[in-house]
Amino acid sequence: MMTRFSFNWIGIACVLAVASLPAWPFSDSYIVAAVIRTLIFIALGQAWNVIAGIGGQLSLGHGVFFGLGAYATAILFNLWGVPPWIGVWAGMLAAALVAVAIGGITFRLRGVYFALATVVISLAFEKLARFFVDLTGGDAGFALQFLGDSWWGLQSREPTPFLWPALALVVGYYMLTRWLLRSRFGLELQAVRDDEDAATAAGVAVFRTKLMGLLLSAVMTALVGTLHVQFYLTIDPGNAFGLFQAVQIQLPSLIGGLGTAIGPVLGGAVMIIANEATNWASSRFDVPGLDVLAYGGLLLFIVIRAPEGLSGPLSAMLRRRPR
Amino acid sequence: MAAFLLEVADVSKVFGGLVALKSVSFAIEEGEVVGLIGPNGAGKSTLFEVVSGGMRPTGGTIRYQGEDITNLPAHLRRRAGMSRTFQKIRLFNNLTVEQNLAVAAMQSTPAGRTWKSEVQSALIRLRLTGLVDRKPSELTLADRKKVEIGRAIVGHCRMLMLDESLSGLTRDEADDLVGEILALNRDLGVTILVVEHVMPVVMAMARRLLVLDYGTIIANGLPAEVARNPDVITAYLGTKKGAT
Numbered sequence: 001m002m003t004r005f006s007f008n009w010i011g012i013a014c015v016l017a018v019a020s021l022p023a024w025p026f027s028d029s030y031i032v033a034a035v036i037r038t039l040i041f042i043a044l045g046q047a048w049n050v051i052a053g054i055g056g057q058l059s060l061g062h063g064v065f066f067g068l069g070a071y072a073t074a075i076l077f078n079l080w081g082v083p084p085w086i087g088v089w090a091g092m093l094a095a096a097l098v099a100v101a102i103g104g105i106t107f108r109l110r111g112v113y114f115a116l117a118t119v120v121i122s123l124a125f126e127k128l129a130r131f132f133v134d135l136t137g138g139d140a141g142f143a144l145q146f147l148g149d150s151w152w153g154l155q156s157r158e159p160t161p162f163l164w165p166a167l168a169l170v171v172g173y174y175m176l177t178r179w180l181l182r183s184r185f186g187l188e189l190q191a192v193r194d195d196e197d198a199a200t201a202a203g204v205a206v207f208r209t210k211l212m213g214l215l216l217s218a219v220m221t222a223l224v225g226t227l228h229v230q231f232y233l234t235i236d237p238g239n240a241f242g243l244f245q246a247v248q249i250q251l252p253s254l255i256g257g258l259g260t261a262i263g264p265v266l267g268g269a270v271m272i273i274a275n276e277a278t279n280w281a282s283s284r285f286d287v288p289g290l291d292v293l294a295y296g297g298l299l300l301f302i303v304i305r306a307p308e309g310l311s312g313p314l315s316a317m318l319r320r321r322p323r
Numbered sequence: 324m325a326a327f328l329l330e331v332a333d334v335s336k337v338f339g340g341l342v343a344l345k346s347v348s349f350a351i352e353e354g355e356v357v358g359l360i361g362p363n364g365a366g367k368s369t370l371f372e373v374v375s376g377g378m379r380p381t382g383g384t385i386r387y388q389g390e391d392i393t394n395l396p397a398h399l400r401r402r403a404g405m406s407r408t409f410q411k412i413r414l415f416n417n418l419t420v421e422q423n424l425a426v427a428a429m430q431s432t433p434a435g436r437t438w439k440s441e442v443q444s445a446l447i448r449l450r451l452t453g454l455v456d457r458k459p460s461e462l463t464l465a466d467r468k469k470v471e472i473g474r475a476i477v478g479h480c481r482m483l484m485l486d487e488s489l490s491g492l493t494r495d496e497a498d499d500l501v502g503e504i505l506a507l508n509r510d511l512g513v514t515i516l517v518v519e520h521v522m523p524v525v526m527a528m529a530r531r532l533l534v535l536d537y538g539t540i541i542a543n544g545l546p547a548e549v550a551r552n553p554d555v556i557t558a559y560l561g562t563k564k565g566a567t
């Protein structure tokens with residue numbers, strides 16, 4: 001009881017703090033932009049967590065869905081003037097179609113086929129994006145036509161207007177995950193994750209459950225892709241479909257706690273803060289490479305000390321603390 | 324003619340070169356408690372897999388409630404009331420006891436009832452109400468077996484197949500569980516097919532025995548008759564120490 005109570009209040013305080021960030025005395029556009037980057041990073045982790053953490057289906061190429069969201073919105077806007085609030089649907093639809101194709105082929109099989117397929121599809125899309133230069137700008141990347149401050153184009157010179165939609169996305173995904181963990185669909189996903197044969201014996205339609213989980217996760221990821229390209233105004237093949245991006249998407253949940261609602265939020269926040277801190281330290285002490293080393297060491301430390309992610313030890317700590 | 328709940332006709336299963344089931348035929352009437360015995364590797368678990376849909380038979384047909392279900396997916400068999408447990412317990416280890424049952428109840432709760440009340444009555448029946456919020460790893464073996472049985476009977480369950488649910492339990496725990504299993508048959512009319520190694524237990528539970536040896540049914544009848552059958556004595560009782 002006590003834990004739930006204090007968790008909720010800490011959560012609400014954090015959301016209010018982030019929402020009111022631009023009004024804070026020390027705040028500037030650098031800090032606001034850094035927070036938006038963090039929120040986008042967290043939202044991607046939350047989207048991946050749905051299929052990998054809750055559903056137990058290891059997607060190693062989630063960049064595909066992210067890239068489709070970003071490219072679909074950007075290409076539709078530049079080439080045909082379709083505004084992003086319509087383009088976003090095209091991105092989500094494209095991600096859904098690719099998800100159904102990958103899942104439809106691999107989810108009837110057991111083992112590594114799904115994970116492998118996501119990697120192969122990622123590599124294929126990266127190649128395609130580099131090849132169709134006219135459409136995607138190729139290696140150089142794709143710059144969104146800039147309109148300045150525009151409601152039509154959902155663009156802004158200042159980062160601040162992106163803060164609230166990004167925060168809303170993270171809060172929304174958090175609530176969705178909380179709901180999912182207790183809902184029928186979420187219980188089915190978790191049952192499939194824990195034991196496919198037992199899930200079947202319990203009457204769960206395993207194939208359909210995995211497919212719907214991937215579909216949801218893919219659509220959530222594509223939506224973040226749209227937000228990403230509106231904010232950064234640019235996207236390139238590596239950034240969209242590359243395996244580095246796919247790994248980045250996995251880290252918040254792995255660090256924070258796979259299959260939990262708070263995990264990706266916690267993991268994403270800790271990672272960005274650690275990254276900024278080590279960057280700052282290395283420039284301060286003028287030791288090149290220190291940042292990467294310290295950052296990597298810290299992540300390693302967390303993974304060794306808390307293999308289930310930070311959310312477990314943290315909630316244990318809050319529970320133990322006297323009033 | 325008598326209406327059988329389950330009819331297995333000429334079923335075979337081949338793994339590569341190994342014939343695990345060879346033209347197996349038998350039928351079970353609604354409300355029966357049938358024991359399936361046989362030495363290690365006789366094909367008992369394979370027969371469970373084939374009947375419950377975990378594996379497709381190489382040949383033969385399986386009828387349930389009068390319908391051919393040979394090619395019906397396993398999860399739909401469960402929703403039609405055909406449940407099974409696994410020889411090696413398989414639970415959802417990251418879900419609570421209550422959630423383990425809820426997942427199954429949500430799939431097959433009959434119209435007019437709610438999955439919550441189905442879960443509740445199964446928990447009460449198996450005396451698991453004090454453990455609803457526990458994870459399987461926090462339970463004793465006996466309780467984990469009960470959770471697996473609870474997951475099998477919750478919602479719509481007309482036929483229950485138990486694969487060595489009593490093995491590894493103490494005498495008292497086993498007696499306790501046997502009582503609960505028989506109560507399912509007596510109170511709810513659930514038809515039961517049990518695989519069990521401990522002969523006295525099977526003899527006490529089942530009103531009919533099927534004996535499987537090298538994938539073939541070598542005896543089918545009343546427990547006392549089967550125990551006197553010379554084929555059974557050489558094939559099973561003779562080869563297995565301490566099983567009398």
Ligand SMILES: Nc1ncnc2c1ncn2[C@@H]1O[C@H](COP(=O)(O)OP(=O)(O)OP(=O)(O)O)[C@@H](O)[C@H]1O
Nearest residue numbers: 338341343361362363364365366367368369370410
């Ligand atoms: N998936 C499989 N692939 C290959 N062979 C298998 C498979 N499953 C079972 N077998 C083989 O089929 C035969 C029957 O096995 P099964 O598990 O059905 O026996 P059982 O009667 O349940 O034995 P036990 O009393 O040890 O549980 C054995 O020889 C076994 O090795």
Ligand SMILES: [Mg+2]
Nearest residue numbers: 367368369410
């Ligand atoms: Mg067996």
